[in-house]
Amino acid sequence: MTNYLTRTIQKQDQKYQYMLTLPLVACLRTIDLDLESSKDTNMEDNCLSSSASQEHLLDHITKKEVSPKSSTKLSLLPLVFLIYFEVAGGPYGEEYAVGAGGPLLAIIGFFIFPFIWSIPEALVTAELATTFPGNGGFVIWANEAFGPFWGSLMGFWKFFSGVINMASYPVLCIDYLKLVLPVLSTGFPRYLSIFIFTCILSLLNYSGLSIVGYAAVALGVVSLMPFILLSLISIPKIDPSRWLSLGEKGVKKDWTLYFNTLFWNLNFWDNASTLAGEIEDPQRTFPKALLSAGFLTCLAYIIPLLAATGAIPLDQENWVDGYFANVAEIIAGKWLKFWMEIGAVLSIIGLYEAQLSTAAYQVLGMADLGFLPQIFGERSKWFNTPWMGILISTIVAIIMSCFTFKDIISTVNFLYSLGMLLEFVSYINLRRKFPSLKRPYEVPLRLPGLVIMCLIPSLLLVYVMSAASKIVYVTSAFMTAFGIGFYYFMNVCKSNNWIQFSRFRR
Numbered sequence: 001m002t003n004y005l006t007r008t009i010q011k012q013d014q015k016y017q018y019m020l021t022l023p024l025v026a027c028l029r030t031i032d033l034d035l036e037s038s039k040d041t042n043m044e045d046n047c048l049s050s051s052a053s054q055e056h057l058l059d060h061i062t063k064k065e066v067s068p069k070s071s072t073k074l075s076l077l078p079l080v081f082l083i084y085f086e087v088a089g090g091p092y093g094e095e096y097a098v099g100a101g102g103p104l105l106a107i108i109g110f111f112i113f114p115f116i117w118s119i120p121e122a123l124v125t126a127e128l129a130t131t132f133p134g135n136g137g138f139v140i141w142a143n144e145a146f147g148p149f150w151g152s153l154m155g156f157w158k159f160f161s162g163v164i165n166m167a168s169y170p171v172l173c174i175d176y177l178k179l180v181l182p183v184l185s186t187g188f189p190r191y192l193s194i195f196i197f198t199c200i201l202s203l204l205n206y207s208g209l210s211i212v213g214y215a216a217v218a219l220g221v222v223s224l225m226p227f228i229l230l231s232l233i234s235i236p237k238i239d240p241s242r243w244l245s246l247g248e249k250g251v252k253k254d255w256t257l258y259f260n261t262l263f264w265n266l267n268f269w270d271n272a273s274t275l276a277g278e279i280e281d282p283q284r285t286f287p288k289a290l291l292s293a294g295f296l297t298c299l300a301y302i303i304p305l306l307a308a309t310g311a312i313p314l315d316q317e318n319w320v321d322g323y324f325a326n327v328a329e330i331i332a333g334k335w336l337k338f339w340m341e342i343g344a345v346l347s348i349i350g351l352y353e354a355q356l357s358t359a360a361y362q363v364l365g366m367a368d369l370g371f372l373p374q375i376f377g378e379r380s381k382w383f384n385t386p387w388m389g390i391l392i393s394t395i396v397a398i399i400m401s402c403f404t405f406k407d408i409i410s411t412v413n414f415l416y417s418l419g420m421l422l423e424f425v426s427y428i429n430l431r432r433k434f435p436s437l438k439r440p441y442e443v444p445l446r447l448p449g450l451v452i453m454c455l456i457p458s459l460l461l462v463y464v465m466s467a468a469s470k471i472v473y474v475t476s477a478f479m480t481a482f483g484i485g486f487y488y489f490m491n492v493c494k495s496n497n498w499i500q501f502s503r504f505r506r
Helices: 007-031 054-062 076-087 095-101 103-131 138-146 148-177 187-206 209-237 240-244 255-265 271-278 282-311 323-332 334-368 387-400 405-433 447-466 470-495
Strands: none
Touching: 076 209, 076 271, 076 282, 076 334, 095 103, 095 255, 103 240, 103 255, 103 271, 103 282, 103 405, 103 447, 138 148, 138 271, 138 334, 138 405, 148 187, 148 334, 148 387, 148 405, 148 470, 187 209, 187 334, 187 387, 209 282, 209 323, 209 334, 240 282, 255 405, 255 447, 271 282, 271 334, 282 323, 323 334, 334 387, 405 447, 405 470
16 A cells, blocks of 8 residues: 655655756756757747637648658557557556445446546547647647637646656556565655656657657557456456445445546546647547547456456455555466566556656647747757657656655646646537538537537536545646746747747747
């Protein structure tokens, strides 16, 4: 079970993290000393206004996204597994649903939740990502719907939720490894291992998106193998009556943790939209990839959950992150437990790489749109990767890793909820403003049907936000205020020509 550190230890470890973060800046910058110098361009006073004409939208759609010095684009299979790792990465982390609500509610949740949340989000993403295929993703959508202020705020909400989500993966990895190496449970050894793990994975991402994509395919297959074996071996031991349990007597249901776990395990379908500029034929490839990743994700959650809860007696308090490894030992022996722990590490590598890719390319897209200074759009001369976005995302993730896994997913869910509410409203507004706009993929519903489709998940978002703790409210409010202040500060910098921005043609 994830250890809850005392304030004294947290403060000391934050000092360690700050000290450890400093060499990372020099390390990543040194690798790419010979970055291309930016071309001098005139700065725009403001980003694209919210009253952009349909002519501009069509120009934006038909403009071909070309990555400098790179002819390699993401094909279907790597994109499927990148989306899979954006959303799930395997059953690792779903244990809290059983601990919070019991087997029956966990099973029902993972059966029903995709229909009321994942499918609407994926449909909206498929339509908007194919209509506006650029690295800005959801930032472009909010900007086109409501103007630059909301586009910038969307970028900050989604960026912070993404990089905070990244911080949960090294934490989750160490939670598995501490079962073998107890020294990693707390203190300086724990945060040193998190720091080293994070830096190594970030350097791998720096090597190129194509490498990350095909690595995701291999990591996905290998990390799912122990769950396939677990499901097959458990078949003779399954007692279907165990699936009907609502939990042990005397154990109170934790509805906040239950919904946060479902939400955290089945969201982020729109994150891959920030890679649209790097995808081969995004208008055709993206919808196919979303559909394939959706089937893969649902099966990866449901089948092992049915096997584990049906094959062993319920010990509800043990169902926390990392418990699947113990279930594997009970059902098949230590060899499968060891394999599952290795699979967890491999899955976390895939999760981290996918999330870092989308966060880094979001920063690149925001720089190209003029929301961020031009230097934030710098690409590596060697690998054509957005090194500045990778660096910033990594530093924030290291800082956030001082929190527990439970606190991390709560903060991620709140910020992501804010962004998704704006995303749904942007989607409806774009349909209303530009009904005749050519859309390579279009959800086959009229405006009233779309409102209903988006309303149901929006109510769920409001519930998740209302159940947040005070620390989550404070953290989210601070980040939102920072995003608003940063937007106006960037406008001042533009008007006074203090910093160079990319010129965005109206």
